[in-house]
Amino acid sequence: MVLGIDATNIRTGGGLTHLLEILQHGNPKLVGFDEVVVWSNHQTLSKLPDKEWIKKETHSLLNKTFILSFIFQIFYLSKLANKRNVDVLFVPGGTFLGTFRNIVSMSQNMLPFEREEQNRFPNWKTRLRFKVLYYTQSLTFKKSKAIIFLTHYAKNFIAKKIKLEKKFQIIPHGINLDFLKMPEKQNKIENYSIADPFKLIYVSIVTVYKHQWNVAQAVIRLRREGYPVQLDLVGGFTEESLLKLNKVMGLDTDNCINYKGLIPYEKLESIYKNADAFVFASSCENLPIILIEAMTSGLPVASSNMGPMPEVLKDGGFYFNPLDVDSIYQAIKKMLDDEKQRYEKSLISFNNSNSYTWKECSDHTFRFLSEIAKHS
Template identity: 60%
Template sequence: MVLGIDATNIRSGGGLTHLREILTHANPIEFGFEKVVVWSNTSTLEKLPNNIWLDKVSHKLLNKSFIYSFLFQVFFLSKKAKLVHNCDLLFVPGGTFMGTFEDMVTMSRNMLPFEKTEYLRFKSFKSRLRFKILHYTQSLTFKKASRIIFLTNYAKSVVNSSLDIKEEKTTIIPHGTNVSFLKEPVIQREINDFNTTRPFKLLYVSVVTAYKHQWNVAAAVLKLKKEGYPVTLDLVGDITEESRLKLETVLNSELNSENTVNYLGLVPYDDLAEYYFNANGFVFASSCENMPNILIEAMTSGLPIACSNFGPMPEVLGDAGVYFDPTKVDSIYESIKLMLNNKQLREDISNKSFKKSINYTWKHCSDETFKYLSEVIKTK
């Protein structure tokens, strides 16, 4: 059997991480695949492993803008997959496929197109239009796909409420996390053991954008600092221009004169583990996720976590965190305060979340993915 993978729209972020990790940990021959063919731009292909069973194929159109990659997908990919590489199945992890290849399995990775309340947090017309277009293209893709892989029950439920997908067309295969984040929970200390020179360091890793609510977390931490709590917050991640002003308003306020909250910008993925290991606690305030890989990284790093109660977060973290409404500063403030004041609580939730994180490995994700794709072909 030959498996084709359409990675024409995968260039960075979680999509690239997923593709790289499942191929790195893959043993496709075990599941009946003699060859795997991946189409993408040269930059993406260079980040993928080199294996005798893996063919990495590019094209001049794939090395231009997304519109050219889309044209390649629509007009060329299906013919090449059928006639040149004799693919038995096409796997589309990017979620959108407008080609003609019939036997196709796709993935749901982006919830924003299916959660109107969330994409309306973006004020620009361009952003809203993009999510509407994605809703249309992904809906078409899901409807014509032979099978759909979801990452969480939550994602499956939300998409099903919109498209009414048959149960037998779906499965759930969660993402994994990198072993570089693995660190057993430390013994927790009383909040009185911390001070201004050795504060309790909170960390929040995520792109600064409309549905991540970093400004609310910053405001909550500044409120705690004003009350005398020896706490700081480091924000790590890229930033969108649309959200820059919201965050800078808080960062430049008089309450932050002592640099209690620090925006550190984008950090290379390979360096992220050190930021987790140097933190005392983690905050995750996203209101829209398909599967929160960053949350799993924090769980794997053994940190006590204060977490958003939106989306799939309670499904992933369970009873191993302290929850809040990410849209309300006071809710975030109360949750972090509870965590700071209760050493035993921090110890309990960090140990629980660490144990839960062991279930999320890239090896398991890779094996389950190739096993499922093989079963789809055999069923056909």
């Protein structure tokens, strides 16, 4: 059998990481695929592993703009897939408007489907882009032979939203094992001081659905009440959200909030390992990889109770409503006050994180694609 992969819209970020990792860790020949043909641009293909069963294909249209890549997908890719005798075409990007019939798509983005989250964005062009993605991905999912979701939350939400009845599989992504660190016994909050504070870290882009400003307000309140706590914020930003965060930081007379900006991924390991606990306040995720990295790092976690976070973290976190500053304050306060629960929950979350491996993701993905190919 021949597996095709439509990577025409994959260039950077989590989509590229996923594609690279499943090809690196998997062996599709074990489930009946003699070759895997990947269509993408030169830059993406150059980052993929070189294996005898991987055939890398490109086209001049794929090495220009996203619009031209889209045109290639619509008008050329199906013909080329048929010419290569592709049995099933995997669409990890979630959008495919070509004519090839036997496709398996994957959902990686919840923002096109969560209207309330879209409305947090002030820019109408951004909201319009999400609406376009909603229609293109809905159409793709409905014509797919099967769909891969990353969480049960995503599957249930999207299936209900677009009245979807398709064969599906839940296959979460893996994470980088460089973050692996066993949880440590926790100290009483009295053992910390203003000079040597309890260090909270929140790693994520500063944008409308991440709510860093709410976390900052909660931490400022704790510090004013005498808790020796510090919050480090790590990640890039959107202009309007950074302005909102800066307004809150202007109220930080104790200098307990530090925005460190974007830090190279390879340096995040040391950031996690130097922290005492992790905060995650997102209100919209498909699979929160950053949260899982923190779990793998053995850190106690205070987390949003929205989206798939409870599904991933289970009983391993101190939960709060990310839209409510007082709820965040109460969750972090509880975490600080109870070192026994801090340790017990970090053990639970660490053990939960062990199921998120790229080897399992890769093997599960190729098995499922093989099953669809054989029965179509």
